[in-house]
Amino acid sequence: QSDLVQWIEIPKLGDDRGSLVALEGNKIVPFDIERVYYIFGTKPGVARGFHAHKALKQVAICITGKCKMLLDNGIEKAEVWLDSPAKGILINHLVWHEMHEFSTDCVLLVLASEHYDESDYIREYSDFITRVNT
Numbered sequence: 001q002s003d004l005v006q007w008i009e010i011p012k013l014g015d016d017r018g019s020l021v022a023l024e025g026n027k028i029v030p031f032d033i034e035r036v037y038y039i040f041g042t043k044p045g046v047a048r049g050f051h052a053h054k055a056l057k058q059v060a061i062c063i064t065g066k067c068k069m070l071l072d073n074g075i076e077k078a079e080v081w082l083d084s085p086a087k088g089i090l091i092n093h094l095v096w097h098e099m100h101e102f103s104t105d106c107v108l109l110v111l112a113s114e115h116y117d118e119s120d121y122i123r124e125y126s127d128f129i130t131r132v133n134t
Ligand code: T46
Pocket: 035, 037, 039, 048, 049, 050, 058, 060, 110, 116
């Protein structure tokens, strides 16, 4: 069984006023959360990502709208829709990922296990393949 696609189910703490979700590090999110960022206002036809991380682990949640995420561990690829504020996807380290088909209202929230570090990025697909095979 492949661990490429790992959904994180986020319990909705809703009541008759509406919905609320809480994300806690080392509970629902399987690491200490060191950084939060969000991607929004993505222009039509734009794709993002196209890299893997050496060590960083992330959870991505589309809190409004939707986008498609391609995950690739060098052996298999999977495409999933992120379209629910109650469903996150784990982006493990050494997983090549791309985001496509952003809806204009998409807000993609990302929880990350480390501070920003450009040297953690693998931006060449051939370097990624070399690294996963060594
Ligand atoms: C990822 C996917 C899902 C920072 O200065 N700090 C940050 O924490 C981040 C995330 C980005 N930046 C700078 C680096 C670039 O100059 O913001 C600019 C845009 O980042 P990037 O081109 O890497 O954006 P994406 O959407 O291709 O990738 C981002 C994350 O960088 C990446 O870690 O996994 O979202």
